[in-house]
Amino acid sequence: MTARVRAALTWGQLQGRLAHVPAQVAHQFCAALARLLLVEALTGSGFSGANSWFSAWFSGLQPVPDATAHVAAPPSLVADTLLAELSLSAWAPLADTAIQIRAAAHFHRGEGAPQGERGDAPAFAVAEAARLAEPPADDRADDWPLAALDRLHRAAAASPHFAPTERSYQLLPLPAGPVSFEQTRTATPLWALDLLAGALIARSAPATRPLPLPGAVRAEALRPELWSRERAIITAEAAGEAAQRLSDQLDAAHASVREVHEAMTVLRSTSRAPLLYRLLAGFGPLRPLQIEKALGVSKNGVRDLVAALVKAGLAERAAYEHHTIIRALPRARRATLAAEGESRSVETSSGATFAAFDAAMADVERVLARMETARE
Numbered sequence: 460m461t462a463r464v465r466a467a468l469t470w471g472q473l474q475g476r477l478a479h480v481p482a483q484v485a486h487q488f489c490a491a492l493a494r495l496l497l498v499e500a501l502t503g504s505g506f507s508g509a510n511s512w513f514s515a516w517f518s519g520l521q522p523v524p525d526a527t528a529h530v531a532a533p534p535s536l537v538a539d540t541l542l543a544e545l546s547l548s549a550w551a552p553l554a555d556t557a558i559q560i561r562a563a564a565h566f567h568r569g570e571g572a573p574q575g576e577r578g579d580a581p582a583f584a585v586a587e588a589a590r591l592a593e594p595p596a597d598d599r600a601d602d603w604p605l606a607a608l609d610r611l612h613r614a615a616a617a618s619p620h621f622a623p624t625e626r627s628y629q630l631l632p633l634p635a636g637p638v639s640f641e642q643t644r645t646a647t648p649l650w651a652l653d654l655l656a657g658a659l660i661a662r663s664a665p666a667t668r669p670l671p672l673p674g675a676v677r678a679e680a681l682r683p684e685l686w687s688r689e690r691a692i693i694t695a696e697a698a699g700e701a702a703q704r705l706s707d708q709l710d711a712a713h714a715s716v717r718e719v720h721e722a723m724t725v726l727r728s729t730s731r732a733p734l735l736y737r738l739l740a741g742f743g744p745l746r747p748l749q750i751e752k753a754l755g756v757s758k759n760g761v762r763d764l765v766a767a768l769v770k771a772g773l774a775e776r777a778a779y780e781h782h783t784i785i786r787a788l789p790r791a792r793r794a795t796l797a798a799e800g801e802s803r804s805v806e807t808s809s810g811a812t813f814a815a816f817d818a819a820m821a822d823v824e825r826v827l828a829r830m831e832t833a834r835e
Contacts, residue, residue, distance in 0.1 A: 462692045465695070465696075466695040469699045470605060470660075470699070470702045476709060477668045477670075478666065483716045484713050484716050486552060486734070486741070487715055487740055488552075488708055488709050489552050489553045489556035489557070489741070490556050490737065491711070491742065492671065492673075496545070496653065497541055497542075498513050500538075500650035501513070501534050503646060503647075504532065506523060506530070506534055508524065512524060513743070514743040517564060518566075518744070518749060518779075519567060520746075520779055520784075523566075530646055531584075534566070539561075540581035541650070542557055542561040550670070559753040560742060562753050563750070565748070580648070584650075584651040585655075587620050587621070588651035588652050591611060592607075592611060594662070605660055605694075606663075607659045607660050608659070608660065609690075609694055611655075611676070615681050616682070616690070620647070622647070622681050649677070652676040654671045655671075656672040656675045656676065657670035670705065672701040672702070675697050677697050680693040680697065712737075715740050716737070718773075719737070719771075722772060723736075730764075730767065731754060731756070734754065735754065735765075736774060739768075744784045744785060744787075745785055746784055747761050747783060750765075768785075773787060774787050
């Protein structure tokens, strides 16, 4: 009950805040949520360290690193499937943001495709998760708001597609005798369950935003040997942590929108520069070509938007592999750059003052020298 109370409280606070969230904050929050879901899905699919290389890979500037576990689909197919599903979300801000991000996707399709695996594995995982999410015929009312997650975990634990696979061993004959090695398990697509978790909860609460819940379904909660109360505790703790993580992202979006409003008050009210900043701050760095596709603007329009953000100190141009990327500057980074700029300006102005003084003294000395020569 302690775990359930904490999870329900965190989830309820998040939903209460989302019920009155401004459109600008919702846009950046959804961009950050889409990135989080993509990174979690790629990591859970066997591509480790996705958070460190995701932005470069999404922009087509870096190939995906080698997988560290058996994978069922290439990362591009996982990302395409996720963005397609998010673009169909019942919550309009999330659907609109996913459409923008999907248009900006510039990664290489098909890279890292495993040999001999299903080409439709991500779509099949989403369909299987949707099948498990269907309420049973004998569904009984439950006082716990997140009771749907318990049903989803029980169904997934009995599914060969999502439940952890049994350990397999290979016996290798060596000179000193045969040695048994554990085989690497194939990554299970738990991200498909996270994708539908919020929508499943929203069925019993119509006012609830049908959000994905990255990290709400853990492999440890699907182990067949768990007692029902053990699984319930793990489920509640995971749901509470997932909701808290989204609440932290919502806090960051609120703070970021306030900052951009203060920094860009001099711009026209119709300027799309704040829209670009929210996308960069929430989802991550993008190339100018990606910005064109995401916002539907021309190359000159992108140049003007970026120039406005750079002038306001909200973004910077950076070079990566001979390509230009645009990234948002957080407040701490802007403060550091401002301090460095002030120190440089002081040093420059001081040097200019000393140079002017020396030049003036040289002129005085030349005048005095001519006067001395005339006197002689």
